[in-house]
Amino acid sequence: MAAVVIPSGTPTPPPSLGALSSQPPASVNTAPIIPVSVVDRSVPVPIPNKHMPNANPNGFKISTPVTPPASPPNEEKGEKSMDSLLYPPDAYTCIIKSPPVYAIDAKGVAAAINFTSRQPLPDINQVFPWAHGLHPENSMQLAFFYARKKAARRPPITFRGLCIVKIGRYIERSRLKGSIIPEEILPLSTQTPGFLQVDPKDGFNVRNFHIQVGKFAGLSDIIVYGDDETDPAAVLRIARRISNAQIYHRNLCQTEFGQPFPIYNTFIVQDPFSTFEESFPELILLDSSGSLTGNVIDFCHWERMEMCSMSRASEISHNVYLGTSADARFPTTPSDTPEWDVLIESSDLAPMPLIENLHGILETMDRSSHVQHLQFPGSGSIAPATWSRMDVDGIIDTCRWIYAVANGKQTDTTDRDGDVMMKTSDRKPRKVLIHCADGYTETSLLGLAYLMYSDVIPVHEAWVRLHTTKNRNFFAYDKDLAFLRYIEHTLLDAAARDQGMSLNYASMSPPEWIYRMDGSLPSRVLSYMYLGNLLHANNFGLLKALGIKRVLSIGENVSWSDEEKREYGADNLMVLRDLQDNGCDALEYQFWRCLDFIEEGRRKNEPVLVHCRVGVSRSATICIAEVMRSMKLSLPRAYCYVRARRLNVIIQPHLRFMYELLKFEETLSQRQNHSTKRELEWMHVAREVAAMNRPYIRQG
Incomplete structure (x- = not known):
C-alpha cells in the first residue's frame, strides 16, 4: 500500500490534500471482507494499493495560494432556515x-x-x-x-x-x-x-x-x-x-x-x-x-462490496478466471463440490514457483480431487533491477502449467540442458482461479502474461483485450508493462512452440501509444463513461484502442494535433474552462451541461472520457453526479461506487464539491417528482470520507 507523507504543520496549497487531525476521532468504519464479522473498527482497513496522488492540477506554489476569479454570486439574503x-x-x-x-x-x-x-x-x-x-x-x-x-x-x-x-x-x-x-x-x-x-x-x-x-x-x-x-x-x-x-x-x-x-x-x-x-x-x-x-450504509464496507462486485471472478481464457479472494470459496461440507480445482493467490510476498513444485502439484491432482493451492508474485513485485533468467523462466513455466491444467493438454517442459522437467499427460481440464484481495492489483501481472501465452498475442494487445473483450477492470504498474515487453518475444516463442503455431513478429509491432502509458488505463466507471487524467486524454491512440469516442475536459485543455482534432470531431470534445480545484470555483451550475454531453454519448454508443489533470476531484465529481443520475443512487452510494472503480487512486472531491453533490440529490429528487430525503446528513458524509482516507495518510 502506498501512502502520502505529509509533514506536520507544512502549509499545503490548493488543491493538495492537507494533513488530517493528529488525533482523529474514533470511527465506526471498517473494511471487512464479506461476510461481515465483528471486528475492531477503530481503524479502517485500507484496500490494497489505493493511494492518494498529489491532486495539484494548477501547480500552486507552497508559499502562497492563488486568488481565483470570482464565482457566480449568490447572496444569503432571503434564504430560508x-x-x-x-x-x-x-x-x-x-x-x-x-x-x-x-x-x-x-x-x-x-x-x-x-x-x-x-x-x-x-x-x-x-x-x-x-x-x-x-x-x-x-x-x-x-x-x-x-x-x-x-x-x-x-x-x-x-x-x-x-x-x-x-x-x-x-x-x-x-x-x-x-x-x-x-x-x-x-x-x-x-x-x-x-x-x-x-x-x-x-x-x-x-x-x-x-x-x-x-x-x-x-x-x-x-x-x-x-x-x-x-x-x-x-x-x-x-x-x-x-x-x-x-x-x-x-x-x-x-x-x-x-x-x-x-x-x-x-x-x-x-x-x-x-x-x-x-x-x-x-x-x-x-x-x-x-x-x-x-x-x-457504512462507507468502507460498501466500498468493499462495490469492489467485489466490480472484480467478481470472470473467465479470461478457457477455464482460467481472475477474481477476488472472496471468490475463492471453499466447500463447507464434505458433500460440497469445489467451485475451483486450482487457486493461485498473487501476493507481494510470494516467491516465483519452481518447476519441481509445479510438477508435484500435477502429480497430486492426478491422485486427488482436493483443491490445489499455489502462490505467485504480485504485480509490481518484480523490479527492473532484479530481473533474472529465473523470473523469465518462472513466469513462462507457470503460464505453460496453467494452460496444461486448464485445457488438459499434454506438454513437456525442459531445462536449459534439455532434460524433461515436467511432462503432463492428457487429463481432465480443471478450473483455475487467479485471485488477490481486490481482484485486480496483484493479479494483473500473471493475468496479462497468461493471456499473452494462451492467445499468443503481444503485450499491447493483451492490455486492451483484457480490458475490452474480457471486460476486466485492472491496474498494473509501469514496471509490469516494462517487464512484459522485456519477455514478450521469449514468452510468445514458447507459446507458439507449445501450441504448434508460427509467429509473424512484423505484424506485432507495438503501437506508439504503448510507450506513453504509465501502466494505468482510464477507469471504467460505467460502460459508457471513463474517469481518467490528462495523460490519458492526450494519449490519442489509447483512446482509440479502448473505443473512447468522446472527451469531457474539466478545467484542462488537451494537447491534440490538428489532425487528431479533425479525426475526433469538434462535437465530441467538450471543455469547461477556468475551473480550478481550489475550493471556491463552483461546479454545480455545470452539472447538467456535462451530464447531457455524457448522455448523448450513451445514446450514440460513444463512450466518453471525463478527465481533469489528475482524475480525482473535478472529473470525479462529474462522474459521481452521473452515477447518481443514471443509477438513481444517493451520494454516499455513488461516491463509494466511483471510488471502488477508480482502482489504485483515491478520488478526492473537495468539501465544496461534495456539498454540491449533496445538494444535487435535492435537484434529482425534484426532477423525479420525489420529495427530498437524504440517506445521510452532511456531517455523517464528511466524517465517513475522512475515516476512509485516514489509513492512507500518515504524519511525518
Missing part, C-alpha cells in the same frame, strides 16, 4: 433547567431524523468558505478566502442540523445512524468551555473533512444516548456539558459577529437502545453485539 421538529422544544419535557436539557423517546428521535433528512440544505455559498475552516490565526487560509467573501467566518445560521452523541464504554456497539462520540465535539478538559476548536491554525486545505462534525455541531440540536449498559448519570453529565457548550458558543458568535444567533438544544433519549432495535431497526448502524446491520 432549515426547520426542525426539535425547535422550539415545547413538546418535550425539560428535565434540567440550567443548562436546559430535554427528554426525548426513541419514536421522537426517529421522527426528528426523518424530518431533518427532508429539509433542503442551505445554499452552497452560505456554507462555504466558512466550512473549509477559517481559524482567525490562519493567515494563509483567511487571505485566500477573504478576497472572495468578507463575511467568510460568519457561521451559516440558516443551517440547522441534528447531531447524535453516543455515550458508553463500548463505542463500537449500539451505534445509531450518524452517531459520534463526545470527544469529537468537546474539549478533553472539562474546564475548557464551548465546543472543540477544529479550525486549522496553519496551512491551506480545502479537504478538511475531519473538522466538519466539530464545526456543524455548533449549528445543530444534539441528542445524547447511551447503550443498555451505560450509567444514566454519565449520559446526563455529557448532556449538561453539551448544553453549556451550546450556550457558550451562541454568546461567542453573537459577540463576534454582532447578530442574533439561533438557539440549539440538547436532548437525552429516555428509552433503552433495545427499543431502537425492536421498533426502529432502520436507524441502527451497529447493533448491540457490534455487528453491522446493513440498514445504514
